[in-house]
Amino acid sequence: MTDELPFEDPGWRPAFSGIGWLPLPTFVTFMLRGRERAFAAGSDVLTMLRRKFVSFAGSLVLVALVVAVISTSTGSREHALPAVDIAVILCLVGGALVIGERLIERPLDCTTSARLAGAYRIRFFVRLAFAHTTAFLGFVGFILTNRGWLYPLGAAFALIGYLRLAPTHANLTKDQNLLAQSGCALDLIEVLGRTPPPRSRP
Secondary structure: OOOOOOOOOOOOHHHHOOOOOOOOOHHHHHHOHHHHHHHHOOOOHHHHHHHHHHHHHHHHHHHHHHHHHHHHHHOOOOOOOOHHHHHHHHHHHHHHHHHHHHHHOOOOOOOOHHHHHHHHHHHHHHHHHHHHHHHHHHHHHHHHHOOOOHHHHHHHHHHHHHHHHOOOHHHHHHHHHHHHHOOOOOOHHHHHHHOOOOOOOO
16 A cells, blocks of 8 residues: 655646636637536646636626726716615625625535535635625626726625635635634645546536
């Protein structure tokens, strides 16, 4: 029986490799789904989640560029709905989502390595959904009022969520400390780095 080599965090470089096509429209990524599966093959949960993080964060930037272009082309024309009212609603919803996501979140399951990796992956996507909701609402607010600053306002709440969900070494270390305090003997980074991602359907 041979001992496994000590695991080292691969960092973010693999997450940036070959993801340039990921923010493309849905029908394009559907056509390229075979390439996406091949791209994910042989990877691990940690690298997969970092690729998803980079991809979704990039989509926020792309939407910001679209908002900037539309705002410039349409000028300052305002729609029927007042922007200030939309901004107040956006702040209330954004604050509620930031707090609500923390209230419904469950501790990571450290029963087995597979359960720990699965629980972390699910939590990542739940946090991502909460974070993206405010950015989406900011874009809707921009469409309704033609005020470009509403999208950055929504994206600001999304940024709060992104800072928390990012699978950085620092965030993973914080999670590891919480797991250790609860009596978990598993190494979170090693578990994520050695667990293959779930297979996607053909």
